[in-house]
Every structure is written in structure tokens, then in C-alpha cells.
Amino acid sequence: MTINCKGQLINLSIPKIMGILNVTPNSFFDGGKYNLENEILARVEKMLAEGATFIDIGAYSSKPSAEFVSEKEEIERIVPVVQLILKNFPEALLSIDTFRSEVAKACIENGAALINDxxxxNLDDKMFEVIAKYNVPYIMMHMRGTPQTMQSMTHYDDIxxxxxxxxxxxxxxARSLGINDLIIDPGFGFAKTLEQNFEVMQKMELFQMLELPLLVGISRKSMIYKVLNSNPEEALNGTTFLNTIALTKGASILRVHDVKEAVECVQLWNKMNV
Structure with missing residues (x-):
């Protein structure tokens, strides 16, 4: 199972790590930490050195009840970061965490490799057209509503x-538009209760019937620290545990704040499955 990132075939039969870089002032875990150029470059260098295949850049916090950010402001936040990283790390594969087609377009034109929506x-009917035009891999997550409303939309008859x-x-x-490289993300924490998050994790192998790579993003989320009565800062051990479970259920990409620990999960999982 491979995806084509800027002419480079990435083999996802061996799970890969996507490191998170939030350039927002209000992200739930690392908001505001990476706003200066030297801090951004140090963070990216560390993640790449630890084994991240992708760097996922977000400039609009999607935490529950996140404040609205205009499209113009999102572009002004994120495009200079894409340019900065690729100037210093030209081989880096940058994923753009956005649901807006104009943001996606601007970032792809500045060298981004894939889009994480x-x-x-659902929140921009031109997104599929942009993905098809530029022929980049597209991560499609499950969510209802918007970041501001999603937690009021958690009723399912059969999730x-x-x-x-x-x-x-x-x-x-996507296929009707000629989009070839698709990745699905169950959207842990998005329009799902705590119990629903764990039900999805328990049954995640069922998504393999879609025959697409599966991205899992549970890093330091509330589904971990609420169970453990802790906080995001203390949720690394729980993250590592659930990342390991995700690998056993078919995850192809782990999206994480802590790259080294996730890489070690994959290394041990690979050893168990030689």
C-alpha cells in the first residue's frame, strides 16, 4: 500500500509517523509554543531526526469550541511556515491540516505534499476539486458539524x-474525480463521546474493508487523560498504549506529538510481525 508524495512513493505497509506542528496560539496541547522561526525549525529538525515521515502543520485549532479563524489569517499563519521549513528541510514531506480549499491550494503551491482535512x-465544497487538480494524497477524517458544534452531534444508531x-x-x-491516494482517519474526539471513541478503537479493524490506509490521531487526547484523571501533559504513556493497540488493528500512520515514542512502538510492532 503506497502513496505518491511529490513523486516519492511512500510504502505504508510499514506504519509511518506523522509529527504534529501546531502554529496556533490555542491548540489543546502545544498551542503557542512554536511561533518563532528558530523554535519551528528546532521542532521540525527534532521530529525528522526521531523518524517522522510526515510533518503535519495546523494553523486553525480544531479542539472542541475552538475560536473561529478567518481564511485569510489561516493562510497568513501557515504559508510562511511551509516556506520556512522547506527552505531549511527541502526533502520534508509536509501535510497541511486544513478544511479550506484555498489554504490547501496555497500550501500545495508552496511545496506541501498532502492535505489532512x-x-x-464537508466544510468546503471545493476541496475535492483542489485535491484532484493538484493530485496530492488526501486524508479524510470522520466528523460531524464544525469544531464549534461537533460535541453536540454525538447521537448514532450504529456508529x-x-x-x-x-x-x-x-x-x-473522490474516485469519480480521479483522486488516487486516499487515507481515512476515524476522527477520535470529533463528534464522539468518550465511550464512542473506545468503541471505534475496539472495532477499528472493520475499517480495513475500505482497503485504504488508516491514520490514527489519539495523541494526548481527552479520551486518554479523562480515563486516567490526568491532563494532556501526563498522557504520553496512555498515548503510547493506544498507539500500540491501533497498530494491531491496522493503523498505517500514527499522528503524534511525541515522535520518538511512536517510532519505538512501530519498531517493536514490526519485530513482533516479522
């Missing part, structure tokens, strides 16, 4: 069945 096109239907529709639309 929490809304799978797995409804998610599979959601992804099937998205895949059909």
Missing part, C-alpha cells in the same frame, strides 16, 4: 456502520 470536504457509509460516500466522490 478534518471535514473530508461503525454510519462511519463506514460516510467513508464509502467520500471515497466514491
Amino acid at each position: 478534518i471535514a473530508a470536504g 461503525i456502520k454510519e462511519m463506514l457509509f460516510y467513508f464509502s460516500e467520500k471515497i466514491n466522490k
